Amino acid sequence: MFRLIELIDIEKQYVQKKAAPFIALRGINLKLTKGEIFGVIGRSGAGKSTLLRSVNLLERPTSGTVIVGGHHLTELSEKELQEKRKKMGMIFQHFNLLETATVRENIAFPLKISKLPAKVMRQRVDELIKLVGLTDQQHQYPRQLSGGQKQRVGIARALANEPDVLLCDEATSALDPQTTDSILSLLKDINEKLGITILLITHEMGVIRAICDRVAVMEYGQIVEIGTVLDVFLHPAHPITREFVSEVSDTLGSEALKAYSGPGKIVRINFRGELTYEPVLYETVRGTQATFAILQGTVSRMKDVPYGQLIVELRGDESDVNRIISELDKRGLAVSEL
Ligand SMILES: Nc1ncnc2c1ncn2[C@@H]1O[C@H](COP(=O)(O)OP(=O)(O)OP(=O)(O)O)[C@@H](O)[C@H]1O
Ligand SMILES: [Mg+2]
Incomplete structure (x- = not known):
């Protein structure tokens, strides 16, 4: 270049x-x-x-x-x-x-x-x-x-x-x-x-x-x-x-979110590119006993690249939740615990 x-x-x-x-x-x-x-x-x-x-x-x-x-x-x-x-x-x-x-x-x-x-x-x-x-x-x-x-x-x-x-x-x-x-x-x-x-x-x-x-x-x-x-x-x-x-960013630093503490594990999931529009979360959770609640979400774009960010509470036993996180990771989403 x-x-x-x-x-x-x-x-x-x-x-x-x-x-x-x-x-x-x-x-x-x-x-x-x-x-x-x-x-x-x-x-x-x-x-x-x-x-x-x-x-x-x-x-x-x-x-x-x-x-x-x-x-x-x-x-x-x-x-x-x-x-x-x-x-x-x-x-x-x-x-x-x-x-x-x-x-x-x-x-x-x-x-x-x-x-x-x-x-x-x-x-x-x-x-x-x-x-x-x-x-x-x-x-x-x-x-x-x-x-x-x-x-x-x-x-x-x-x-x-x-x-x-x-x-x-x-x-x-x-x-x-x-x-x-x-x-x-x-x-x-x-x-x-x-x-x-x-x-x-x-x-x-x-x-x-x-x-x-x-x-x-x-x-x-x-x-x-x-x-x-x-x-x-x-x-x-x-x-x-x-x-x-x-x-x-709409999702980071939200006061309401900071004050919330639910029974599950709260994670932030970043989507980028075409994955933004795919039902990846649903597909990943479907095979397990776990469920999820969406606490916040945005879809936006950076220049021409779409990206999304979800704050999700994963509810279920620990092995299911960990499996979901590693599966999301494998599919190319960046997951971080809050
Ligand atoms: N001619 C000068 N003599 C002395 N100090 C200067 C001079 N020009 C700039 N500075 C100082 O250098 C630093 C950087 O200035 P600069 O104008 O590059 O900042 P900037 O990031 O563009 O700020 P802004 O967003 O306010 O435009 C500042 O602390 C400024 O006071
Ligand atoms: Mg300047």
């Missing part, structure tokens, strides 16, 4: 006038595969923006190596770096649009800097406007647009120079949930249709769950957990990851 971005042993210290240097990133090692959507999640101040801005060297690491598309960016001159940056589009939480320019002019801006011929530029802007769905708004100014529409302009502008990578800094944090969904599905579309690798940072696990393939969790300038979204969601290891997961 082609490694598009490699961050090797990155450390970033912010020099401060009246205090000791602040270490914002330490020991960051990260590899992004071409074509993936990679999410970085962390609380405010964890170092997410610093990490993102290290990729295109808007923020130059104090030490370490940044390689993008096989080029060691940390060794390039400022002029060479400018060229490479064109292939890394960036979008921001607060859009950063030119207020005195129309939608068209905002999108054309990076093309003007690239000195594209007027005709090619017009065609390219037309394509981009169509891609982000702003045909009716193309002559309006940013103040005449909704937040979601502004972010669409931001996305089109970031795509103008046909980048290989899209760096997204909290791209949906200023938007309401519905608009967030529409922007996320636009990003997913762009990733699928244009094959652009996306690195996004967020403090919302819902964003990670909706579109990311892999995720890294950051705390105090370090990556504390990394893996596929499915694995991290279903088996969060670090306490901060557990907190993030519980924010979007």
Whole structure:
């Protein structure tokens, strides 16, 4: 698999006038595969923006190596770096649009800097406007647009120079949930249709769950957990990851469930993929003397993979219950006792 971005042993210290240097990133090692959507999640101040801005060297690491598309960016001159940056589009939480320019002019801006011929530029802007769905708004100014529409302009502008990578800094944090969904599905579309690798940072696990393939969790300038979204969601290891997961999970941390104590053994069963829709639990219990009560359940999806989670009380003698648990395990479900 082609490694598009490699961050090797990155450390970033912010020099401060009246205090000791602040270490914002330490020991960051990260590899992004071409074509993936990679999410970085962390609380405010964890170092997410610093990490993102290290990729295109808007923020130059104090030490370490940044390689993008096989080029060691940390060794390039400022002029060479400018060229490479064109292939890394960036979008921001607060859009950063030119207020005195129309939608068209905002999108054309990076093309003007690239000195594209007027005709090619017009065609390219037309394509981009169509891609982000702003045909009716193309002559309006940013103040005449909704937040979601502004972010669409931001996305089109970031795509103008046909980048290989899209760096997204909290791209949906200023938007309401519905608009967030529409922007996320636009990003997913762009990733699928244009094959652009996306690195996004967020403090919302819902964003990670909706579109990311892999995720890294950051705390105090370090990556504390990394893996596929499915694995991290279903088996969060670090306490901060557990907190993030519980924010979007209906079943974890429910007060009512904590207060319940029944006669049987309470287990959590995670289903993923097609098994989510199969009557696996029923089939497994059927051959025994045991019964079960469903205490809680959800079916959802991570990106395109369906998953389900059931909290079940298994009632029966111990050998039956243990047999059920090992049978579920054999069929590929993750079972954990609560
Ligand atoms: N120019 C700077 N000088 C000194 N410290 C800085 C500077 N920029 C950022 N920091 C500090 O570095 C840490 C990481 O900042 P960063 O902006 O990367 O965090 P973040 O995870 O993006 O947070 P948020 O979710 O609030 O955007 C913070 O503690 C911040 O105060
Ligand atoms: Mg930030």
